[in-house]
Amino acid sequence: MEGGRRGFSLVELAIVLTIIGIIMSIGIKSCMSGITTARIEKTKDQLDTLSAFIERKLCKLGNFTMVEKEISENLKKDGWGEEIKVCSDNNLTKKPICALQTAHTTVKAYDGKTFKNVAIVLISKGENKKLDSTNCSQNMEIKRDDLYKIITLYQLKSLCCKRKKLKIITPFLPPIVQGESYNVTVAAKTEFLPYNCTFLIGNETISSSSCSLSLSPNKTENITSNEIKVKLIVEDNKGNIAEKTYYVTVIKRKLE
Secondary structure: OOOOOOOOOHHHHHHHHHHHHHHHHHHHHHHHHHHHHHHHHHHHHHHHHHHHHHHHHHHHHOOHHHHHOOOOOHHHEOOOOOEOEEEEOHHHHOOOHHHOOOOOEEEEOOOOOEEEEEEEEEEEOOOOOOOOOOOOOOEEEOOOOOEEEEEEHHHHHHHHOOOOOOEEOOOOOOOEEOOOOEEEEOOEEOOOOOEEEEEEEOOEEEEEOOOEEEEOHHHHHOOOOOEEEEEEEEEEOOOOEEEEEEEEEEEOOOOO
16 A cells, blocks of 8 residues: 555664663573573582592591592582682691690681681682682682682581591500510500500600500519509591500519
């Protein structure tokens, strides 16, 4: 029909294109937001997985230096493919976990929470792929963009150290014959092998990885009392300690 409209005007086209642009912009933003959310959730899951791995290995090995060697690169990747930073308290590398009384690391987070007695901190760089938090130290501050996971010493000790106690199972030590060599091995029961022994005899301290006590003839010759006190201290590889005191009879050598 003549005089009828055969198409859109430039104004109408501009309006349609503007609307399409707005819809696409909203869609792209929504899509990007969805991707970021998915990466954040993946990172949180990875932090939980890495935390559980470290806790499990620490309970088994007792020493964080050994645990670090078993953490694979893939296990330390966050949702953006960046490496998760693992910070540990200095004490954690010096003694077995169950032998530690305290950790000196304190962490202040952006949400107002403050964590004390912290053993391990796991930090992801977050969306900007830049570590905004302070570096590993005794006083750490977690910045808002970074994602984190805290493992306290209390958590580790509760998880790792409340198992079967270390127990010395050697009931007594045999007599010492004056002027003769003396060799005896004690035994202990623990889940966390190996264990080491320390014998305290008077002012003398004798350490033994095999838990064997050996005295030369010269040493036994100089024992003048009828009985000596031997204190035994046993420590396993988790830092659990057991003590026992023996009173050992001394058999005097007959004079010819």
